[in-house]
Amino acid sequence: MKVFADDAMFNSILRNILSNALKFTPKGGNVTLTAKSIVGGMVEVSIADSGIGMTEILLKKLFKIGEKVGRKGTEDEESTGLGLLLCKEFVEKHGGRIWVESEAGKGSKFSFSIPKK
Numbered sequence: 192m193k194v195f196a197d198d199a200m201f202n203s204i205l206r207n208i209l210s211n212a213l214k215f216t217p218k219g220g221n222v223t224l225t226a227k228s229i230v231g232g233m234v235e236v237s238i239a240d241s242g243i244g245m246t247e248i249l250l251k252k253l254f255k256i257g258e259k260v261g262r263k264g265t266e267d268e269e270s271t272g273l274g275l276l277l278c279k280e281f282v283e284k285h286g287g288r289i290w291v292e293s294e295a296g297k298g299s300k301f302s303f304s305i306p307k308k
Contacts, residue, residue: 192226193308194234200281201305207274208238208301215299216242217265232307233287239300245293253291254279278303 194201205224212222220241229235243265245253253275262270282289282303293299 192228192234195306195308196285197281200284204278204281204303205236205238207278208303211270211274212238212240212242212299212301214270215265216240220298228307229304233304234307235302235304237300237302239298241298244295244297244299245291246295250291250293254289 216222222238222240224238226234226236256276279289282305285305287304289303291299291301
């Protein structure tokens with residue numbers, strides 16, 4: 192599948208979301224990446240994990256400047272949430288959008304859309 196995107200920005204989006212999925216998934220958990228064509232000439236990329244998930248309160252703070260969303264990973268890795276703000280900016284610069292579905296204790300699924308080539 193091909194997308195029309197700046198290589199550095201696209202790679203940064205993938206690296207950040209994949210890194211977060213690994214950071215918040217305990218050993219033995221699962222992380223999956225999928226991509227599919229969607230309406231409007233876009234590709235939807237999703238990264239799902241079986242990790243610690245997020246509360247509704249934390250979900251509402253994601254992607255917002257000035258909101259404190261940092262927390263420790265499953266092996267006490269540091270996290271600030273700043274990478275997600277950058278991902279949001281990069282996705283939107285390409286005309287796409289980014290969103291997340293999550294439940295505490297049940298994992299998270301980050302998805303974003305980006306134009307096809």
